[in-house]
Every structure is written in C-alpha cells, then in structure tokens.
Amino acid sequence: MLEIKNVSKSFADNEALKKVSFCANDGEITGLVGQNGAGKSTILRIIMHFISASQGEICYQNQKVTQTLYNEIGFLPEERSLFINYTIQDQLVYFARLHGLKKRVALERMHTFLELFEVKGTPTTKIKMLSKGNQQKVQLIAALIHNPELIILDEPFSGLDPVNADIFMRNILALKAQGKMIIFSSHNMNNVEYLCDKVVMLKNGSVVLNNDIHTIKSMFGRTKLSLWSLRPPSFFAQIPGVAVKKHDPVTHMFDLQLSDAQVGKKVYSSIEGDGYKPVFNQNYPTLAEIFTRKVNEDDHGNR
Numbered sequence: 001m002l003e004i005k006n007v008s009k010s011f012a013d014n015e016a017l018k019k020v021s022f023c024a025n026d027g028e029i030t031g032l033v034g035q036n037g038a039g040k041s042t043i044l045r046i047i048m049h050f051i052s053a054s055q056g057e058i059c060y061q062n063q064k065v066t067q068t069l070y071n072e073i074g075f076l077p078e079e080r081s082l083f084i085n086y087t088i089q090d091q092l093v094y095f096a097r098l099h100g101l102k103k104r105v106a107l108e109r110m111h112t113f114l115e116l117f118e119v120k121g122t123p124t125t126k127i128k129m130l131s132k133g134n135q136q137k138v139q140l141i142a143a144l145i146h147n148p149e150l151i152i153l154d155e156p157f158s159g160l161d162p163v164n165a166d167i168f169m170r171n172i173l174a175l176k177a178q179g180k181m182i183i184f185s186s187h188n189m190n191n192v193e194y195l196c197d198k199v200v201m202l203k204n205g206s207v208v209l210n211n212d213i214h215t216i217k218s219m220f221g222r223t224k225l226s227l228w229s230l231r232p233p234s235f236f237a238q239i240p241g242v243a244v245k246k247h248d249p250v251t252h253m254f255d256l257q258l259s260d261a262q263v264g265k266k267v268y269s270s271i272e273g274d275g276y277k278p279v280f281n282q283n284y285p286t287l288a289e290i291f292t293r294k295v296n297e298d299d300h301g302n303r
C-alpha cells in the first residue's frame with residue numbers, strides 16, 4: 001500500500017498542495033484527476049522524491065519512502081525525456097542499466113514490450129525518427145523495463161490517438177492483473193472511468209473526491225435522466241428539481257438533470273398518461289459530469 005499522509009507543498013506563497021491524503025493499493029489502478037494547476041504533477045513528483053513536501057509523509061508498504069525505492073517504481077514523466085539521437089535499443093538498455101539490469105535481460109524485455117505496445121520501429125530506429133505517439137510508447141517501456149511494483153504515470157494518454165490509447169489501456173490492465181500498483185493522472189475522464197478502481201480528485205491543491213468509482217457515482221445518485229417525449233421542454237422545466245440540459249426536437253429526446261434521484265418519480269408520473277415511452281433511462285452521472293460539478297461547486301459544496 002502507498003499512503004500519502006497530510007502532504008502539503010508551497011512554492012513561495014503558492015500553496016500547491018494542502019494536507020493531501022489518500023491511499024493506493026497493490027493490484028489496483030488509482031486515477032488522479034483535477035483541473036490544470038490542481039496539484040497532480042506536484043504530488044506525483046513528491047512521491048518520486050524529485051521535490052520534497054513542505055509537510056506530511058509518504059509510506060510505501062509501511063515504510064517511509066526514500067530514494068532507495070527507486071528500483072521499485074516506474075515513472076512516466078509529463079515532459080518526455082528521451083535522447084532523440086539514440087536508437088530505441090540504446091535508449092531502453094540505458095534506462096534498464098540505470099536500474100541495475102543486465103543488458104541481455106534488458107534486450108529480452110525490450111523485444112517483448114516493443115511487440116506488446118506495437119511500436120512502429122525496429123530496435124535500431126532512432127528515437128527522432130518515431131512519431132510522437134511511438135516516442136511515448138518507448139518512454140512508457142523505459143518506465144516498465146525494470147519490472148517495477150509501483151507504476152506512476154503522469155498523463156500517459158496525452159497526444160495518443162484512440163487506437164494507441166487502447167493499446168496503452170490494455171497493457172495498463174495487464175499490469176494490474178499482475179498485481180502492480182498503478183497511479184496515473186489524466187484529463188480524459190472516459191479513460192479514468194474505464195480503467196480505475198479508485199479516483200482521487202484534487203481542486204486547488206485539496207482532495208475533494210477520494211473513493212472507488214462505484215461509491216463516487218452512488219454519492220451523486222441516479223440524477224441523470226434521458227427520456228423520449230413529445231412534450232415541449234417547458235413542460236419538464238417547470239417540474240421542481242428538473243433542469244433541461246438538452247432537447248432534440250427531431251428525435252424527441254431529452255437529457256434532464258435532476259436535483260435528486262427521487263425527482264425521477266415525479267417526472268415519470270407527470271408523463272405516465274402519455275402512453276408508450278421507448279426511452280426512460282435514469283442513470284448515474286458520468287465521471288466527466290461529476291468532475292464538472294465538483295469544479296463548479298463552491299468551497300462549501302454548493303453547486
């Protein structure tokens with residue numbers, strides 16, 4: 001288990017992190033989300049010991065994290081850091097050797113990873129000849145080549161097309177199945193929702209959500225209602241607790257936001273006499289919608 005305990009960090013008078021606490025577990029994927037500047041990279045850099053916390057502590061498997069843990073951690077930095085004149089092979093062997101791997105083992109693993117990640121290039125292709133997405137794959141392989149137990153990925157999906165994002169996701173899930181602990185930051189809520197067991201959301205340096213996805217969704221309730229109706233938008237807008245988010249006059253589909261899941265019953269009874277309804281779907285908000293709501297809340301949790 002990785003425990004982040006009351007970590008604060010200030011850069012001059014800017015409080016970038018305020019008493020941040022959360023845990024990550026072996027065999028689980030934890031997603032770190034938040035707006036630009038929320039503090040995601042800062043907490044990841046503190047875990048990596050690149051910068052120190054102003055306060056608080058971090059424990060991994062019940063021991064204080066020190067630089068000696070370096071070989072147990074695989075890190076994908078937000079800013080890519082490859083030597084563009086190196087070949088893929090020289091680059092990956094270089095990183096593997098930094099972690100004490102023998103060249104033969106590094107080469108074996110390199111071949112496996114190049115295949116798994118479908119890198120478009122051979123071991124002797126120079127990094128600068130690769131597309132941005134393929135360079136990113138090499139950077140991720142560099143983070144994994146020493147077989148770390150804790151994998152920290154700062155925005156792994158930025159700049160990837162959907163096919164390559166899928167390849168990344170498939171491999172991240174395979175690493176989880178091997179029991180690895182994975183923490184990644186991302187602005188792509190669909191990827192976070194698909195991959196993560198747990199989500200931690202930072203807002204202005206503070207944790208505002210910290211739970212498994214199912215619990216987070218339950219906290220918000222089934223407050224999203226998609227329905228088919230021939231009624232005009234004004235009919236639904238006058239029901240207390242209902243906001244009309246979208247109406248398509250061609251398909252007669254509505255997206256309604258409910259203040260409370262119970263309001264769904266009121267909506268249902270108001271159109272009960274209208275006859276056959278091909279769609280009446282009351283659901284939890286998506287993680288992207290929850291994210292937007294949390295961003296727009298004031299500090300007292302009011303929307």
Ligand SMILES: Nc1ncnc2c1ncn2[C@@H]1O[C@H](COP(=O)(O)OP(=O)(O)OP(=O)(O)O)[C@@H](O)[C@H]1O
Nearest residue numbers: 011014016034035036037038039040041042043078
């Ligand atoms: N080295 C630094 N010196 C001064 N301020 C910094 C430094 N690193 C980060 N900050 C500040 O700390 C705050 C958090 O930044 P951080 O990079 O952690 O945010 P982030 O959530 O990763 O944002 P993004 O999504 O844009 O990458 C910001 O106000 C930023 O300006």
